Amino acid sequence: MxxxxxxxxxxxxxxxxxxxxxxxxxxxxxxxxxxxxxxxxxxxxxxxxxxxxxxxxxxxxxxxxxxxxxxxxxxDPNMTIETEVLLLKVSINKDSQTSVIEKASLSNATSVDVGQDFAIFELTGSSKELDKFEALMKPFGIIEMVRGGRIALQSNL
Amino acid sequence: MTKEQLTGAELVIRGLEYLNVSTVFGVPGGAILPAYDPLYDSPIRHILARHEQGAGHMAEGYAQATGELGVVIATSGPGATNLITPLANALMDSTPLLAITGQVASTAIGNDAFQEAYTVGLSMAATKHNYLITDASEIPQVLKEAKFIATTGRPGPVLVDIPKDILNQVAAWVEPGDLDLPGYKPTTEPNPKMVQQASSLIKKSKKPILYVGGGIIHSKANNELFELATKFHIPVVTTLMGRGAFPDGHELCLEMPGMHGNYTATTSIQNADLLIAIGVRFDDRVTANPSFFAQNAKVIHADIDPAEIGKVRDAQVPIVGDAKSVIKGLIEALGDEKLDTENWVSELKEMKTEFPLSYKQEDKGPLKVPYVLEELQKLTKEEAIVVAGVGQHQMWVSQHWNFTEPNTWLNSGGLGTMGYALPAAIGAKTAYPDKLVLALDGDGCFQMTCQELITASTENIPIKIVVFNNGNHGMVRQWQKIFYNSKFSASELTHDTPDYLKLAESMGAVGLRMMEKSDIEKVFNKMLEINDRPVLVDCVVDPEDMVFPMVPAGGSNDQIIMNEEDLKNL
Incomplete structure (x- = not known):
């Protein structure tokens, strides 16, 4: 289906x-x-x-x-602009922090808050891109995550 | 000029008067109390029911008999929850209903206040639409909207919930203006292209069937239906909700199809090459297993509710529109066409003779409901409004009573609500005090709302009730006999408790009893003579009797069980 x-x-x-x-x-x-x-x-x-x-x-x-x-x-999925927003809070420590930031920036995620042992990233994109980013962050320890629900507009209207 | 200042409660009553409401049914209580104060001084007649479910069914009976809006009033909490059954019932049978409920004060909402229930949430799935009033000034406009939504398109119940402080709030009476309902625009006029397509299918058909239901009655399209059927010689089946839409006894009328439909009506659909379905919803009680339903037929499906089209059965020609306009369109499009249905009509005529409805009443044996019904109709000179509950008696009435007019057959079709008959009969009689209103009920059904007999007596509403007393939940027993090896689990009621004569008398009605064939004429004549108070006839009938024909749920309409003998081959 x-x-x-x-x-x-x-x-x-x-x-x-x-x-x-x-x-x-x-x-x-x-x-x-x-x-x-x-x-x-x-x-x-x-x-x-x-x-x-x-x-x-x-x-x-x-x-x-x-x-x-x-x-x-x-x-029509073929003629639709679709996007979704994600906020993801991930654990960081001295060893992981460079790698986390690098992967996030390569994924076009924006860092919106950084603390001693965590960072929060925001990412807007297709659901697949968001899934991919989540998978990338998983090994570092996702503390909390929220997705905003998909929104869409038909492009040829 | 300063506008007239009224309380929210006065706005409700003024609003109902403005909408030409003449009768309301209800039960007062704490949160709705402010509304009962101006109601006392209003020309609107209030019928005090003994239970809110009864009040709701009364409003439904009123609406089903008249085709107009029925209005019910109840208080918050239990008053509103008791209304859920009639609301759900009205939604299933597309009955225009307005329910006004009191709510706890807006400042207390959400605090689990005394008699608080989340009425809007609870009734959401049981209404066509509902409202929570947040300011008294909204009341006149919302009532106008509510009536409009309840009575137009596919009719249904609408609930307006009003907090007690809003009922006491003062606001100006402003005459309701134009309605602004951008999301509610029912399509009543059919697309002419679809009507053309339908008429070309009809022209080609050799074995068409008009499969019609409640939509004809809501749309008051019975005269148009008669013209369509008789001008082009198309046989008609009338569903449970559509009985009376086409006159029984007419040679083209095949009456009710389905689970307990007659052989010819059910089989005509199976053998048809075209179903002209108007104002019906392919209910499972009609289709049985839809994969075996009318397998050789193309389908034209016309309904005012687009969601019904294609829900159960795909239609070759879908038509969204009001039944009356659709039928007028079809008559015009068919013009002077002569349909070649002669063989088909005579084939069905022979089938009717070969497979009639049957029952056997022995002279000294226990009474059989079909026989009693036929005798009652013979003794009834005038056209009666007949109201039934749910179960065996309902099916027998639908099978054996001759309905020739719309709005003369009231029953709970979709939801199957036991306890419907007595209060609905009260509602119908309130609308038509000069008409004969017969509640033909089962004993199980009657016991669910029998306290409303007090309402009938005290409000001087002389209905006539026949309780077909077999001492059992008859249809449950029938299924237990057929499908559960005659293990009669919790289906027995006993036929002598209550003593219906004493019950009737204690509630201000006349009680009569009928035990055998020789009682029938005497008892019914007596019943028909008494018009100054309600009459209840305790008609003791055979508990072993079963309703046939029968197609078991989920079965095929090609395999009709005609009698007890057939059961052995199951």
Whole structure:
């Protein structure tokens, strides 16, 4: 099954995230990633939902039934600009610190905070790039990590 | 000019009056108390139910009988949780309902206050939409929106939750304005291209079936359906929710298909080359195992809810739209076409004669529900509104009662809610005080909401209830007999406790009993004569009786069990 990306324009009203996620989960569908944030239009938010579904048509229709959902567009992965953000806190010590910084900078990660025994990096990129960076940092000891959820725009619209 | 200042509670009642609500059903309580104060002075009639579930089903019965909005009021916490069943029921059967619930004060929300429940969260999956009011000034507009959402598109229940302090907050009455619902624009007019495609499929068909349901009734499209079927000679099956959408007794009417449908209706779909499905959702009680359902048929599927199309069965021609507009479009597109369905119609006519619904009533033997029903209908001169619960009795009523008008058959189809009949009958009778309203119930169902008999008596709503008393959860027993080796685990109720005559009398109703064939005419005539209070007939029936035909859940509609004999070959 391939990934499907839905871009969902919603009214910015209380409970809209709960409505969307409960509609998806009550039909037994899984979400790989969900992100939500404001748009350039006041009172409108956009959700980017990534699923692996054959039943994506049914999900779209069920979501469209929600009064607060305005528009759903399924993005074509071949024509879509997609990105995700990651914050990763890794252990460092005298022996490892050079190697950590080198690998991070080669991965285009930005150091956003450094302490005696840790460093926090920020990386924006495709999910694959983020996965790769996580794997690179793993041997040094990841203390904590958070990913922001994938966001996407179709490039030819 | 200064605008009139009202409390939130007064805005609720004024808002309901503005929306032409004439009757509400409910139970008061702490958080909703402010709303009951102005309600006392309002021309709106309030029916005091004995349980919020009952109040909810009353509002549903009112809505199903009239096709208009039903309104129910309850308090916070348990009042709201007791409403979940009727809300879920209304969602499944697409009944337009407005529920107004009290909530604890907005300052107390989230603190586990007394009688606090997260009503908006709890009802989210049981409503079409819901609201939490945060300022009294929103109330008139939200009520207008709520009614609009509940009654348009695919109808359904909408809940408005109002904290107690908001009910006491003062705000100006502002007449509700235009609705701003950018995400809610139901498609009612079908795409003409799709209608054209549908009509070309129909023209080519030799064995078409109109498979129609509740959507016809919601859309008030029964006259258009009649024209389509009769002008082009297309046989019609009416689903459980669609009974009455096309008149029983008409030569083209095959009545109900499915799990307990009649042989011809179920088989006609299996043999059809085209299903013209309008306002139906290919429910599992109709299709059985969908892989074996109508395998030779192409499908035209028209529904106002796009999510129903392709959900269970792919359609060659999907049409999103209101049933009435779709059917009008089809009639126009077919023009003067003559369909070649003569052989098909006569084939089905013969099938009906060969495989009728059957039952055997012995002169001295225990009463059989189908026989009692047929006798009751003969004694009933006028068109009655018939309300049933869920189970064996429901299937027998749907099979054996002749429905000729829409909105005369009320039951809990999708959710299968036991206890629906009595309160829903109260709701229907409230809407139509001059019509005969019959609650035809099972004893298991009746016992789930029987306290509403008090509501019927005290509010002077003279409905008539026939409890088909087999002393059992009959359908459960039937399945235990067939699939669980007759191990009757927890399905027996006993037929003499309660004593229904005393129960009726104690609740302000008349109780009558029917034990054998010779009682029927006398008892029913008496029941039909009494119109100053509710009547309950304890109709003692055969506990061994089973509903046939039957297609076991998940089975194939090609293998219909016609009678007990067939069970031996299972």
């Amino acid at each position: 391939s990934e499907r990306i839905l871009s969902v324009l919603v009214e910015d009203k209380p409970g809209v995230l709960a409505r969307v996620s409960s509609t998806i989960s009550r039909r037994g569908f899984n979400i790989n990633s969900l992100s939500v944030g404001p748009t350039n239009i006041e009172g409108r938010s956009k959700m980017t939902i990534v699923t692996e579904l054959d039943a994506v048509e049914q999900v779209k229709k069920q979501l469209n039934k929600l009064v607060n959902v305005i528009k759903i567009v399924e993005l």
